[in-house]
Amino acid sequence: MSFAKMQEALLEEGWFVGWNLPCCQSCAWSSLPYEFESGPNKGKEVDYSKVLFNHSQDCEVYIEGEECPDCEGEGYDMDTDEDCMTCLGMGEVSEDALDPAEYDTSVDGFVCYNPTDCDGSYFCFDGSKEGVENLKAILPIIEASGCEVNWSGDGDSRIEINWEY
Ligand SMILES: [Zn+2]
Ligand SMILES: [Zn+2]
Structure with a gap:
């Protein structure tokens, strides 16, 4: 590589x-x-x-998708202030759900290649x-x-x- x-x-x-x-x-x-x-x-x-x-x-991984139903597009859990686990902080969900293991999530709030x-x-x-x-x-x-x-x-x-x- x-x-x-x-x-x-x-x-x-x-x-x-x-x-x-x-x-x-x-x-x-x-x-x-x-x-x-x-x-x-x-x-x-x-x-x-x-x-x-x-x-x-x-x-950063860009996802064109729909507003995340769990965080209403905010990208974080309003109770805990943590990244929303459903959309991994993106605020959107795509048809292909993101697998965090496949991406670089070392920086808070970002899902990166x-x-x-x-x-x-x-x-x-x-x-x-x-x-x-x-x-x-x-x-x-x-x-x-x-x-x-x-x-x-x-x-x-x-x-x-x-x-x-
Ligand atoms: Zn979410
Ligand atoms: Zn900055």
């Missing part, structure tokens, strides 16, 4: 590569770890000019001059992992990376 390959290859280069960091772009940036918790860089400080990650909104179940995503990176140069330097590695890159090369536009799954 190409995302895993890319992640492994970039870790070797000292990059932090994350999937489904919490919520939106600003929450995700503020929840980046200070140091690598595992892998070949364990214990080393994360260099924020060498980070590549997406967030929950990027890999695992990288093995989608064919790509937009990613965040450091848009400074240094960050852009760092990213340009690893594009060949990303492509060698079997991923396809779609990016203008500007610091203020996000990079789209696709793979086959």
Whole structure:
């Protein structure tokens, strides 16, 4: 699977590569770890000019369906404030009921695809001059992992990376 390959290859280069960091772009940036918790860089400080990650909104599962009857579309249980178990916090139910075991539900309020179940995503990176140069330097590695890159090369536009799954 190409995302895993890319992640492994970039870790070797000292990059932090994350999937489904919490919520939106600003929450995700503020929840980046200070140091690598595992892998070949364990214990080393994360260099924020060498980070590549997406967030929950990027890999969220969209369901076109009907309003959930159990929570009336609110997505949470009004008594306990917990995510509604019928719709998994989506507020809607589809004909194919969602099986939480098949999705990444690590972030509260979101049901997200695992990288093995989608064919790509937009990613965040450091848009400074240094960050852009760092990213340009690893594009060949990303492509060698079997991923396809779609990016203008500007610091203020996000990079789209696709793979086959
Ligand atoms: Zn947010
Ligand atoms: Zn519900």
